[in-house]
Amino acid sequence: MAMQREAPEFKRCCFCIPLRRGLIAWGYVKLILDLLVLAYLSLMFFWLAHYGLRFVSVYMLTYIFIAVCSFLDTAFSIVFIVAGHKKSIKLLKVSYVYNIVWLGFLVLGNSFTLYTDLKFLYKMWSYMKDHKYIVLEILASSALATSTVFIQIYVILLIRSEISKLQNQTLEMQFTNHVAAEPLCTLRNESDCTEKKLHGEEKGKIDI
Template sequence: MKGELPVFKRCCFCLPLRRGLVGWGYLRLALDVLAIIRFVFICIEIYSIYIGPVIFEKIMCTATTIYYCIDALFAVFLIVGGHKKSYKLLRISYIYCIVWLALILIIGGLIAYSSINWIQREEHINLYKVKYIALDSAITFSIIFVQVYLILLTRSEAIKLRKENLGVQFVNNAADAESICVQVCTNMTNN
């Protein structure tokens, strides 16, 4: 069964689509900056406290920080594309958002796995670790939500801009038929 994705005319049922898209781009940028700050602190903690067999956590922490930096860069790219009303920039951003959504899901799973391993190594669970996991889960789920909604908004705006770039073209079939008749009649009289 084939389903169709919705095409939004407005963002959040009240804002114009393009302005809402740009607003969501700014929100996504803010969430990415918060995630970058959080993971920089986690990386500092992992690199300074744990020495030895926590290579997986060190690699994951560094990779996740780099990922959020790249995502913040492309959030700026989306904002610029929204401001300039560029179909090409929004189309590139749309494809980028889909690819990064898949990566967010993979990285989110790896972060959860790493957090569970970190807690299992400890002999008792303290409140700090529970807050750490809750904060990371909230950031990850909010970024996934924003990413999915952003994909749908970007797609809707790209469709709208593509239609505007093509322009509305009316075809006057009656005039075409008349010109064809005139050509046929002149050819018949000439022969």
């Protein structure tokens, strides 16, 4: 019999902050970073346009691709913040799927960057006298890429935990409302309740 392992669920963000507030704070931090990236890209577009597009066409295409990704990430960051404030399970599920897709892009992008760095290092190794700095630079970029992937996985697990918590709260509220909606007896007057009970028993005997 195969063992089924479920993904871990977290009650708090970073083990100290309430889960929903931590996710909202992360959404605002990510939104600020996206806006800074867009501001930087705007300056780069201005610089590239000023010095001509023929010479820097490859760089222009690269910056356009990064700008599109930044716009999408900004839009979904806003959706994520709204979902956290409104406790919307539907919007959180949208953010959950988007973060999984974004994780895939991160893995592919970081793998491609690491591959190009190693390829450059292999070609230039014989021409370099001091290899220590270039090796440290590649190790630092690899550590940064790995940390971004693990942070993204952690955020995905936090979003999943928040969705699970909200779904459980919704089920508990529905169960409570269902039980409360079917009272056995509403006691307004003790004599009235007794008379109704006796009248019901007599009616049941007559029906039999």
